[in-house]
Amino acid sequence: MKRVIPILLLAAACSSAQPSLPPQTEDTCNAGNYANLVGQDATALEKTLLLGPVRVIRHGDAVTMDFLPERINFVINQSGKISRIYCG
Numbered sequence: 001m002k003r004v005i006p007i008l009l010l011a012a013a014c015s016s017a018q019p020s021l022p023p024q025t026e027d028t029c030n031a032g033n034y035a036n037l038v039g040q041d042a043t044a045l046e047k048t049l050l051l052g053p054v055r056v057i058r059h060g061d062a063v064t065m066d067f068l069p070e071r072i073n074f075v076i077n078q079s080g081k082i083s084r085i086y087c088g
Contacts, residue, residue: 028069029053029087038085042076 029052037044045056053071057063059078067088075084 027087029072031072031085031087034072034074034085037074037082040082042074042080042082044082045074 034048037048042056042058050072053068055063055071055073056076057073058076069087071088073084073086073088074082075086077083
């Protein structure tokens with residue numbers, strides 16, 4: 001039994017569990033104000049006044065896991081269209 005405990009501790013230390021993000025219950029970045037952009041070409045963002053932190057995420061981009069409730073994220077799909085808008 002003494003040998004099992006160190007193995008369990010080692011296994012727990014090696015797990016690659018991702019930190020959980022806080023639940024988003026509010027529109028903390030005013031993403032709802034831009035809902036009409038979903039489905040439009042990504043160039044629509046060039047004509048839109050965006051104040052505050054903004055992140056544009058294109059298909060295949062590496063994205064950090066940091067969570068900023070005041071940041072608005074625009075997800076651009078393979079077709080170059082805005083597919084999702086969310087805070088974080």
